[in-house]
Amino acid sequence: MAREAVEKTATSTSLAALAGLVERYANPDFAIAPGGHVQTISPGHYTVSGLSRHVRLGDFVAHKSTTGTHLGEVVRVEPERVVVCPIEPGDPIGIHDVVIRKGAFRIAPTDNWCGRTINALAEPIDGLGPLLQGDIRRSIANTAPPSMTRKRVEQGFRTGVRAIDIFSPLCLGQRLGIFAGSGVGKSTLLSMLARADAFDKVVIALVGERGREVxxxxxxxxxxxxSKSVAVVATSDESPMLRKMAPLTAVTIAEHYRDKGDNVLLIVDSVTRFAHAIREVATAAGEPPIARGYPASVFTELPRLLERA
Structure with missing residues (x-):
């Protein structure tokens, strides 16, 4: 009888363990993350072996060091190694540290984000507590809507700036570029547009701004x-990866409000510093410049951002 009891206990324990494994692997939120190891380290990037077959360009990875887990983005894939740019500057990286694939970077905006100031990783920096998360997680690397599904730019609105309303009236869905030298009032003009009553939500990306001006x-x-705005901030002292991500995070938040039926004003200040950040990341990955010091990826990333707007 004792032997039968032991066998029954062992069998029930094995079945319970098997049921736990089945439940764990059946969970759609669970995924086996392939890993690799740091191979070489440079000032602007590091290389990882063992991940080439599992990652794609733009995927995020998690680097585990003695001080915690740090994010990085895959910027180059080779047969035997991948090149990763760290998200945070000064992350401690050591040879043979473990690096795990995380996939595309996703955020989950909600209406509760209005009135908040966040960084490029969608983390609050205003000291007002944690951000509530929405039900739908969106990749910041979304594509623009197909051209034939977009509405035509026809409905005008009043900005409240008389010079614009009289000489250069604007319409909903229109893109506007403001070009001028430094210190002549570009940001002030953008803030005047943000006060227009035509917009339900305002999303602002401050890219490469001086810290004191934020x-x-x-x-x-x-x-x-x-109260109706979300500010995404990446100051000039932050890494080029964060300055590159800030406009993408902002346009993803704007797309969330757009899909809800809101009229959204998206402000990116400035696209020039976004291009500078792309250049820094591409140069660190070994991409050669082709026009005025800019690599080819700059002319690929800019249209993607502008078309999403």
């Missing part, structure tokens, strides 16, 4: 309009 723009320039 609070001035949000608190003084936006003022009461902050």
């Amino acid at each position: 609070r001035e723009f949000i608190e003084d320039t936006l003022g009461d309009n902050l």
